[in-house]
Amino acid sequence: MPTMADVAKQAGVSKMTVSRVLAGRDVAATTRARVLAVIEQMGYVPDASAGSLSSGRSPFIVALVPSMSSSNFSDTIHGLNAAVNTHGLQLLLGDTDYSPDQEERLLRVMLAHRPEGVMLTGSYHTSGTRTMLDRAKVPVVETWDLPRTPIHQAVGFSNVEAAFAMMRHLHERGYRRIGFVGGATRLDRRGLDRQKGYREGLQTLGLGAPRVIEYGESPITMSHGGEAFTQLLAAWPDTDAVMCVSDMSAFGVLMECHRRGIAVPSRMAVAGFGDFEVSRHCFPRISTVSVDPLAIGRIAGEMLLAAADARKHGAPAQTQRRAIDFQVIVREST
Amino acid sequence: MPTMADVAKQAGVSKMTVSRVLAGRDVAATTRARVLAVIEQMGYVPDASAGSLSSGRSPFIVALVPSMSSSNFSDTIHGLNAAVNTHGLQLLLGDTDYSPDQEERLLRVMLAHRPEGVMLTGSYHTSGTRTMLDRAKVPVVETWDLPRTPIHQAVGFSNVEAAFAMMRHLHERGYRRIGFVGGATRLDRRGLDRQKGYREGLQTLGLGAPRVIEYGESPITMSHGGEAFTQLLAAWPDTDAVMCVSDMSAFGVLMECHRRGIAVPSRMAVAGFGDFEVSRHCFPRISTVSVDPLAIGRIAGEMLLAAADARKHGAPAQTQRRAIDFQVIVREST
DNA sequence: TTGAAAGCGCTACCAT
């Protein structure tokens, strides 16, 4: 592989001139053209490790999500990527599988690349994670939640409030025997917060005892929804509405209703969460809580860019919480 | 940030001993314990750039897919990640947005990290991409297709044959006026190959002129499917079966049938491609072509690991094509 | 506008 020195010799200039050409700094037009021609002809590709080591700057942003196959999080990643790409930054992606320990493990490895910023999902992290982040002095943005005291910055919404809003909608529609279908893992905090919003809704609206089925590992699938609904019906046959932890399970519930000949919404209302594509297209279309995952990613990226820039100029890390709107979308299933 | 030298001094050993502890090489147990304690106490995190520069090895595998939000590709990435993670390798992910030019651009940036291997999607690449890959002497695996002459290795299946198999199924079921619903972009080669399989099916089975609607940018969505189906009906009202480029569009078609009161499959058969979750759960369940995206990723990872290992020992790049089975899954929609 | 030298933090190599 040719190095910068090879290019320099071939072009009859010093390494520094080649470096300046690559960085887009002031170089005489004729010299620049000659250097670029040599680079092209030799197929020279700069070595990023050497560059990082020398400059003390890295081209990476770390992004850790519970699951990359969930459309929610892949949209957020897309938004983040779009925001930071324009500044020449690369994503270093990791999949925590909803485990804070896995998050810590991934972070440890990734911090070795001295990233310019870190995007995390949620606000529940191990103390090891917090310590590492603190020592690395890297800007951090937590997403998909609004912690009272973020590490540095946060962009998201209260899952409790969002679920509560859906409960209010169901109550207004006249449903009184409302069940909740969620996952069985204690690690999916956003799912647990939604369940909490459901419970607070019951209490505030005076709707009696909770009817909760916790079933399936996150990310929750359509199958989980259908099977959880079966359990819900067995336990509380007179249920008249189901609130689901995600649109995936809501679709599963809807199909199970179909199979059993349960009319939706006249005999059973079904509510989802997340406004996934399928909810807009199925029949009947599913009422849900809409958030903007792309915006969460984009804003997280902008926050990280600003913080990285501030850090370069020696400014201390700022604390900031940015709320993202959510909205109850009423469709035919409620 | 503490460096290895700081750790060494604090522990009263040389940098090399610290390096060996980190690499898990032979070090006296007492020394190792002392070094590890210092590392823990100082919060030392090794600098990956320095390590790579010095060792000439990188911890990266590059993976380029058309779209990360498509469940197909995110499953493949998952499989790849699982395979290479165990060997301490990190994915450097990129989203080409179905554009070979974007693929070339991303690859140029990513090759700067001197990856141990590269996973590409499909077999259609710019000459710039091929040249770069060739000069970088990095092992390459192409996925989701079976090119006659792969760059090095390939793992996938013939999209033409897979679509043809579905056509044979539709023919056996008695459908004779079969339409095809796909995307409008010329860049999604796998989509085009499926259309080719459809056309070959028509010809071989003696089914008359093609009824093709090309509509929507990849990745194809449920909306695209529904709208394309509307166009198909307008152009060829007597169509009795629709073959779709993906399960996403098939679901859109199915819902459009529902809206129009078109009975499936008695009045209109609907076939998908990819065996997405929704096809197994909707009503009627959609017949589709099942592939194993996870296995594609896993096998690509294994190939890359083997090739990277071989390269370390000076072996030349091998050529290999590995076929992945596909299967027509017959459900209620045909 | 360009160049020379120093050094970033680590590992390979050879010693001991």
Place this chain on the structure above:
DNA sequence: ATGGTAGCGCTTTCAA
């Protein structure tokens, strides 16, 4: 089992 030295390929800094 452990240490010293050299050097990976680049950018920073200073000088011309």
